[in-house]
Amino acid sequence: MTAPLVFATCKAYPRLDEDSRLVLAHLPAETQIAIWNDPTIDWMRYGGVIIRSIWDYHHHASAFSAWLDEREAEGTRLCNPAPMLRWNMNKTYLRDLERQGVPIVPTVWLGRGEVSDLRAIAQQQGWQEVVVKPIISASGENTWRLRHSDIAAFQPRLERLLTAYDLMVQPFIPEIIDEGEWSFIFFNGQYSHAVRKQPAPGEFRSQSERGGRVIFDQPTAAMIQQAQRMLQQFNKPHTYARVDVVNRDGQLLLMELELIEPELYLRADEEAPARFAQAIMQSLR
Ligand SMILES: Nc1ncnc2c1ncn2[C@@H]1O[C@H](COP(=O)(O)OP(=O)(O)OP(=O)(O)O)[C@@H](O)[C@H]1O
Ligand SMILES: [Mg+2]
Structure with a gap:
């Protein structure tokens, strides 16, 4: 018998966020959920840890960093892997990607x-x-x-x-107001689906916490290709990735490459939860 998998979440979402929960139906029934900073959890007893709605971690950045060190030291399998998560905590990773040829928002x-x-x-x-x-x-x-x-x-x-x-x-990239921000979701390097996020009137931040609308929109093939190219330039094996971009005259500019705990908008595509589950099983089994 293999050890069960566990999702890491935060105290505010003890049963995972609603969207992430969609993946559970496609994973073994014994899969569990645990709070990332609950000191009573023995992570090593799981077959692997999938990071999900740990949406308070940026308020505890050094504790999270130490948590990653501990998981790495004890040999717990994480997805995404600890070095990638560590690298992704600080937006200076955009500099590295720019050096690798990824078009980013000028900074x-x-x-x-x-x-x-x-x-x-x-x-x-x-x-x-x-x-x-x-x-x-x-x-x-x-x-x-x-x-x-x-x-x-x-x-x-x-x-x-x-x-x-x-x-x-x-x-300030004005396209964020009308077209909004696009998020492209990839599992194991394969494009899965995309959403467009439009800020509320009078706002420029596209987050739903700020009244932004999530639109289940279809990007063009050329846009998907550009997002895919960004990930190829990044060139590191990952279970999930979200490529956040703004479209300036047909050229996508990278705003963020989210590899830690991005919302994956699984509800946008009925096949997405199964694709995510498959990527998890490929990475951890
Ligand atoms: N250069 C820019 N031009 C226009 N809008 C921007 C720019 N930078 C950020 N924004 C807006 O502000 C929002 C927040 O910025 P960003 O995504 O970089 O930060 P964040 O705080 O890490 O957010 P999250 O991780 O929740 O996506 C973006 O989603 C976008 O709507
Ligand atoms: Mg963002």
Whole structure:
């Protein structure tokens, strides 16, 4: 008999989030669910751990990092694998991908403690409107859109933020408002499905927590190809990946490659839960 698999979730979603739960019907009945930071769990007794709705981890980044170290040290099988999760915690991974030729949203990186003049950056880059966000974030927290006339007034705040965080500055990509953000879901490197996320009126952040709409839309073949190419350039075996992009004049720009706990929108495609289950079994069995 092989040991059962376990999903790691967080306290707020003790039975997994509703969408992730769709995969359970396609996995062995003895598959379990556990809270990632519950100290009573012996992870080693499972055949493998699948990370899912651990949606509080970014508030406990160093505890999560230590948790990954422990799982790795004891030899627990994780999907996605621990080194990939660690790499993906900090958006500086986008720099690595850019070096590998992936088209990303243009970014200026500001290190904590650095002195930076936001107006000068925008001017040098030729950006009228900018977005400032932290390199470790989720749900669009601490993410600002600054119109040209707001940039100078933001400087004191930027300086305060830079005492605590590493930040990134990007041009505001206006396509996010009308077309929205696309998420392409891949299992074991194979394209599965996509959704389009449109921000609520007056908002630019596409997250559903901020009123964004999730649309089960069909991307064009050319778009799927571009997203697939990004993953090929990344070129690391993974069980699940979400490629978040914005479409600028037909060219997809990578906003995030989510490998830790992305919502996978399994409900968008009736075949998706089975595809995810198959990828899990291939990775862990
Ligand atoms: N350069 C940009 N131009 C336009 N909109 C942006 C830009 N950067 C971020 N946004 C908007 O802000 C949202 C949050 O940004 P991003 O996804 O980078 O951060 P996050 O906090 O890690 O979010 P999550 O992990 O929940 O997706 C994006 O989904 C998008 O709607
Ligand atoms: Mg995002």
